[in-house]
Amino acid sequence: MIHPKQPVTPAEVARHYDTLDIFYREVWGEHLHHGLWRRRFEAPGRAVEHLVDHVAGAAGLQPGEVVCDVGCGYGATARYLARHYDAHVTGWTVSKVQFIQAVARDARNENLRYRHGDWLANNHPDGTFDVVLAIESLAHLPDKAAFFREAYRVLRPGGRLAVCAWLAADGARPWAVRHLLEPICREGRLPGLGTLTDYAAMAEAAGFRNVRHEDLSRRVARTWSVVLRRLAWRLLTRPRYARFLLDGRHADRVFLRTVVRLRLAYALGAFRYGLLVAEKPPVSSRAG
Template identity: 55%
Template sequence: MIVPRQIQTSADVAEHYDELDPFYREIWGEHVHHGLWITGHETPDRAVEALIAHLADGLALEPGQHICDIGCGYGATAEWLATHHDVQVTGITLSSAQLRQAERRAAGSPLLHFMRQDWLTNTFEDDAFDHVIAIESSEHMPDKQRFFDETYRTLRPGGRLGVYAWLARDNALPWEERYLLEPICREGRLPSMGTKTEYCDLAVKAGFRIDGFEDLSAKVRRTWSVCAGRVAKKLLTHSHYRRYLLDARSKNRIFALTLPRIWLAYATGSMRYGLLTACKPALSGT
């Protein structure tokens, strides 16, 4: 497990997304996650939706099911799932700024419900959901075993988990950890970054049966070329980007500088992007 030199708390994560809210929406877009380039010809918007569709297909969503979206961001992913699969989605986020945007979506759909809550101390009942998804949010959890334990507790027997995660490669070299992985954790407010092996072990320890794991690194890394291009253009054409992202007084100014580091981590294979799917075993006799 890669751990940053400076402790990153849930409060730090919330502050990061609140402070950088306008920049995230302009650079990452409303979904705030990677795109998936399957053919290589997708537009960035199509690629983002392809990532959600790939997860939905893998979980075999059915109309009427109840999904929990951990780290729901602005609610765009939850809205896509509700629209395309007729499922009910409850989304949680640490960010007040994100919640305000998500609640606007919920106002137009009875299938959507959002709240500000920390997953590690969530108030959901046992067996509450048919599926739980975490798209690039488990990285922000200080206690990853508890992340999986709470997912297992809140899933109904037979329910499934889908996790898209930023991962370190197994047995990363010292230089990779020092110059790429540890700074990415610190700059991105990640309390730790696990490996595929560690994630699978944590899921099994929680009680899950692993359904599968896909390494999608090669199909998502174009995201960072797109984001870097958008930031470069904004820095050239918008003075408030230069004032804020390059101002030494801005706590999160490193946001602009970490993009090439992440791109390099993908290019060298130091950082991976994976989809872990797992099932909570059904009760015997059912």
């Protein structure tokens, strides 16, 4: 597990997303996650929907099921699941700005509910959900083993967990850790970055069975080329971008550097992207 030199708290994660709200929405889009390219020439907006469809399919999501979206952002994934899968979704975000926008967009949709706070301190009763999803939020949680334990607790027997995770490559070289992965953690407000092997072991330790995973790195890496192009265009055409990046009062202005590091880390194989799917046994007690 790779950790930044300074610990990262949930409050710092929230502040990061609140501060960069307009930049994330304009440059990355309201889904705030990678796209999954099925074909070489494909619109980025369609690619992000492909990722949601891929995750929903891997989790075996059925119409009418109850879903928890951990790290829901602006609610784009929750809305997509409600619209296309008839899912009943509860989304969690630590960002107050994201929470306000998600609620405002979906105030009249009875299939969508949002919670503002730390999901590791949620008050959901045991066995509340059919599916727990975490699309790129695990890296922001300080206690990743606790995430898997909480997911196990709130799932009904037979429920499924699907996690899209930012990952360090197994056996990443020291220079890649020092110059790419540790700075990505520090600048992106990631308390830690594990491998698929790490997370599979945590899922099994929490009680999950039939744990399986898939490396999607090659199919999602193009996301950062798209983000870099969008960012470069806005730097040329929107003065507020340059003003923000040059203003030393804003610690989060280093996000431009982080985007470059991410693209390079993918190209060098130091950074990976994986999907992990697991099942809670059909009886409430842990198998063992």
